[in-house]
Amino acid sequence: MKHHTNHHAHMAADFRKRFWIALVLTIPILILSPLLQELVGLRDTIRFSGDLYVLFGLSTAVFFYGGWPFLKGLFQELASKQPGMMTLVSVAITTAYIYSSAVVFGLTGKVFFWELATLVDVMLLGHWIEMKSVMGASKALEALAKLMPSDAHKLMPDGSVKDVPLGELAVDDQVLIKPGEKIPADGVIVNGESAVNEAMLTGESTPVTKKTNDKVIGGAINGEGSLTIAVKGTGKDSFLSQVIDLVKQAQESKSKTQDLANTAAMWLTLIALSGGAITFFIWQGIMGRDLSFAIERAVTVMVIACPHALGLAVPLVIAVSTALAASNGLLIRNRPAFERARKVQAIIFDKTGTLTEGRFGVTDTLLFSQDIDENTLHQYAASVEANSEHPIAKAIAASSDNKLPIENFRGIAGKGAEAWVEGKEIKVVSPGFLREQDIGMDDKRVEELKAQGKTVVFVLFDGQLKGAIALADIIRPESKQAIAALKAMGIKCIMLTGDNKQVAQWVSDQVGLDEFFAEVLPQDKAAKVKEVQSRGKLVAMTGDGVNDAPALAQADLGIAIGAGSDVAVETADVILVRSNPLDVVALLNLSKATYAKMIQNLVWATGYNAFAIPLAAGALYSWGVLLSPALGAALMAASTVIVAINARLLTISRSPVAVEVLPDHKLGGESAK
Template sequence: MHNDHKMHEEHTNMGHKMHNTHTGHEHKGHHNHHAHMVADFKKRFWVSLIVTIPILILSPMIQRLIGLSNFIRFSGDLYLLFALSSFVFFYGGYPFLKGLFDEVKLSKPGMMTLIATAITTAYLYSSAVVFGLGGKIFFWEIVTLIDIMLLGHWIEMKSVMGASKALEELAKLMPSNAHKLMENGSIKDVPIDDLMVGNRVVVKPGEKIPADGKVVEGETSVNESMLTGESRPIPKKIANKVVGGSINGEGSITVEVKKIGKDSFLSQVIELVREAKESKSKTQDLANRAALWLTVIALSVGGITFFIWLAIMSKGFAFSLERAVTVMVITCPHALGLAVPLVVAVSTAISAKNGLLIRNRVSFERARNIQAIIFDKTGTLT
């Protein structure tokens, strides 16, 4: 995954550790942060795409291709082209320029380094041509590349946000309020975040149990299928344990709270899914190493291409630069860096949504070699 997204994941992990006592709110914030990133890439893409249209119209090469160079040219058109292209370069290209800085800071050059190097080299040279240097400009190539990369990142972040929704679905299993039994015998509805270990709560028929605890009054049966996979209701009586998020059956019970926040069963399940989703498999590690080496090779080949065309083939600076930038762009292992993390994240999320919790990515990869599965008498896998 790209370095800017890695930093986002590290920020998210820290948030999980600091706010585990508020399961529902934590995952809502996690989703909102992903949604903000999606909205940011979407906005940058559409704004850049709109500004790209006049850039294409003002570009001399495009004008020659459509045969309108004699009708569109006017005094100062290159300065206008420079201004519009500068906007797209700094606004649309900001994620890639920031990614370059982050990767260099960590001494881990990657795809952001390759993209940012290509667009920055072409932008600086094209700007110099506008202000008097001999050669030709590459503004339309720069902005269209930025547009394509922004579109790719927008799609990627939408996929990541979709993958994280499995955690939200798990968090939604918990009710928002509980019927707390007060010392005077009255019942008061309180947010589940206000519950403490030792509190007693009343759970009416058909309601969700608000916290892990022990039955101290009443008998019932509890549906735990969404948590354990057990399809049949489980009988519960005094001294039996119940799990927060499970659904009470036909009886009314009083439960003494034993576990809350990060210690609850549901929070541990959510943490398990999150860690599995963010952990790396062998395939992903291999893809990341391959992407790193391909990036180094692409930068090297780009430099060699420039040197050969300029020094050995005696071509002009603009001609040599154009081919060097082209080599760096087309050899960018962008798809390799996106495909594996997306496949793993989405597959883990889909599995969790269907009741399959993956604790180890390596084991998940080995699952393709499974030839037989043994079910117990209830059809449950544990």
């Protein structure tokens, strides 16, 4: 990445230097040009003996020094048998230079040195702007690379703290992070609690509360608390390094739309060269105009047709979109698949860990006695269950922050737990315990909760049934919003789960899915993806990237969601750092917006040429309309700047967005994955 960035920086500096030197030399060239002297009425005042030789010398310097990048590019393009923009520029300035030099040394005609010089100036300026734009598109990656601090506070075996360079950290080393400092490496918190700002890594603006056993990512900023972490990932194994590598690969990967741009550039080169030759032949051979006029028209045609903007149209959008995606927690691994995302017609979500949080939580509370309220029921039940490690017990324990002291805690094997709380015998038990103890329960609400696939536990006070607590896998709060946004975009939303139909139906109803597949074994998920594809739909699969791997690979677009610090998910085309289904919406919107920007740039770059080439050839000459080579170069440079600015206007949205794009058949279509 560093070499890649340095290359662009060197090129930008080179073009900048050549531009300023050529511009300084152009001023006397303009003053000494006979045509400009006539235009301002100073021909007799400025002329002196040998002035044309001085003009020739200055123009030679501009041609060889200022024009060298284009002359070098000509040989490179011809060697690769891919004539392009460099070929056009080189032919244009070489034609002008050779013809004008011949006039200086005796040939009858006009000199075009000022057109040559101004063309070189404008082309150098355009390339300088291009390089600066490309460098700007990589600034998000540079910012990522700068996130890491230079050293870390390593805890030594004797309890002391030593500042060491990051390169000296090893896995399982313990590191102290003070308030406000950057986290030096991926790791797990072994002591302390704090709010951590991961905005530059995940796009999540709100600081995330982290406590013991939580993972932290190197480069994130610690908040108000001190943390001690055990290092788990350093160097190339760190989350940040993997992100930078993935983004770099995506920026450099081949785009299908880029193939179209390259093809257009090649044809435009052939059209320009043949157009220049035809223009010269018509004006010189058929219309009988003088040689200098015919050459001027031919040169202008070749200048105006330079596919300068076309060459920048797609690569700059790719660079901007990839960096924008990375800074928002969307990591693109497979660019052609990302470009297909705009055409997705159906999305299949894995349930656990994707639409849901993958952990039990309290969803409903039932009261069977008027002498107790919900808060009290939860407080007593949570106090008992706080001593158990069972997932259901942990969920109940988390339902109340005001726990009470307990005595004589005892687990009831396979049935629940009991303890004394404030002099009361509290039992939190399963339906099986009620049957064993012959405790009657005929409340219809309990059956309704069970029908939804929820787990129901009962709370007894001194042997009396006081209430029930229903639990289920907690649905992510963003899931309903994401599904609504996707459906608004006309995308069919489907869920895959190994759970029974009742659970699947409940989740489906809660988030508003179109369809679901229940009781699906992990090895059968890919077959379900294939089934939806057989309906003629382009399918995206969204899962956790582990047991969903075959399904992610089968889908036209595989999205690994909630990958956290495990970003190297080989089967996914796109990795979403956060466990937020709304990022799927952002991904599809970005794909559409990226494609739209590419097409806008391609249409502008080619449409401008289609309009300008006839004018350059002299099609409207009888109406007094002619484009000079310098004006042609200025228009071409303006086209390049517009393309660069348009690419930088790319934005990302997590709401349903309608993006205008051209129909695929106008672009030659794309094949499915």
